[in-house]
Amino acid sequence: MTIQWFPGHMTRARRQIEDKLKLIDVVIELLDARIPLSSRNPMIDEILQGKPRMVLLNKHDLADPHITAEWVRYFADKGLKALPIDASTGSHVKDILPRAKELFADKIATQIRKGINPRAIRGLIVGIPNVGKSTLINQLAGKKIAATGDKPGITKGQQWIKVGTELDLLDTPGILWPKFEDQLVGYRLAVTGAIKEELLHVDEIAFFAMKYLIEHYPDALKERFGIDNLPTDLENPNEVLEVLEAVGRKRGAVVSGGRIDLDKASLIILRDLRAGKIGRISLEKPGQV
Numbered sequence: 001m002t003i004q005w006f007p008g009h010m011t012r013a014r015r016q017i018e019d020k021l022k023l024i025d026v027v028i029e030l031l032d033a034r035i036p037l038s039s040r041n042p043m044i045d046e047i048l049q050g051k052p053r054m055v056l057l058n059k060h061d062l063a064d065p066h067i068t069a070e071w072v073r074y075f076a077d078k079g080l081k082a083l084p085i086d087a088s089t090g091s092h093v094k095d096i097l098p099r100a101k102e103l104f105a106d107k108i109a110t111q112i113r114k115g116i117n118p119r120a121i122r123g124l125i126v127g128i129p130n131v132g133k134s135t136l137i138n139q140l141a142g143k144k145i146a147a148t149g150d151k152p153g154i155t156k157g158q159q160w161i162k163v164g165t166e167l168d169l170l171d172t173p174g175i176l177w178p179k180f181e182d183q184l185v186g187y188r189l190a191v192t193g194a195i196k197e198e199l200l201h202v203d204e205i206a207f208f209a210m211k212y213l214i215e216h217y218p219d220a221l222k223e224r225f226g227i228d229n230l231p232t233d234l235e236n237p238n239e240v241l242e243v244l245e246a247v248g249r250k251r252g253a254v255v256s257g258g259r260i261d262l263d264k265a266s267l268i269i270l271r272d273l274r275a276g277k278i279g280r281i282s283l284e285k286p287g288q289v
């Protein structure tokens, strides 16, 4: 469920994450591969206070693979290794454990040298609503899901999920809030479905998406909706609107008198986009933001 964030929510969410941080070794930061920056909490560095972390670019199956590769390089330049994953099918999810072990390689080696059996690494998944946290937890837990129960000294009620013998995950993720203030970020979040449609009107979101598709993915757009010609003057809103209407016409979003039901046409385009039916689409590139 998407929540509308108010300062009170943010403070509570932050406090909850800070409480959980005390229990864990590594933060697994989940971002949406289609909008890695817009789906990132703007205060994340401050909140994590230097805790080791890894970045996962989820919904990789829906994102443009070339652009995701650019994002991986972008994060690498910032000293963060980002792994593209698809939590819904489990693709590349197996790379998470080796990455966690890599982060603790020195510590583990020291423990082994001292004859201590290294304990499982404790991880916490964090991310904004709808980014795929629960899906990833379920995927990691797999069939062999086993909560290890409350451990001494650990906050009551927190359950651990065993991912093999080497990783324990907190069963409830840390919920972060996205940054709404920037209008462009708001639109990108709305297009991916991370924020409620009521916050922005559906035809505004679809208009934004359509303009972006015409500019960046014209061939995929033409093919999906059987459109022959796309406008060249994107600064003219009427031209963009005409494409939206053409989609509505093709898909039967017509009301009496042959008028196009714009809301219906908007929902069609957004549903197709979110389901990956137009193709693998990324909505932001490192150079653009």
Ligand SMILES: Nc1nc2c(ncn2[C@@H]2O[C@H](COP(=O)(O)OP(=O)(O)OP(=O)(O)O)[C@@H](O)[C@H]2O)c(=O)[nH]1
Binding pocket: 001, 002, 058, 059, 060, 061, 062, 085, 086, 087, 088, 089, 127, 128, 129, 130, 131, 132, 133, 134, 135, 136, 175
């Ligand atoms: N295509 C695709 N869909 C995904 C992927 N991961 C999650 N989803 C879908 O994204 C939606 C949200 O996933 P959740 O796991 O509920 O997200 P969440 O972050 O736990 O959401 P909140 O409970 O709102 O915080 C669901 O419809 C999932 O099926 C993925 O890798 N690819």
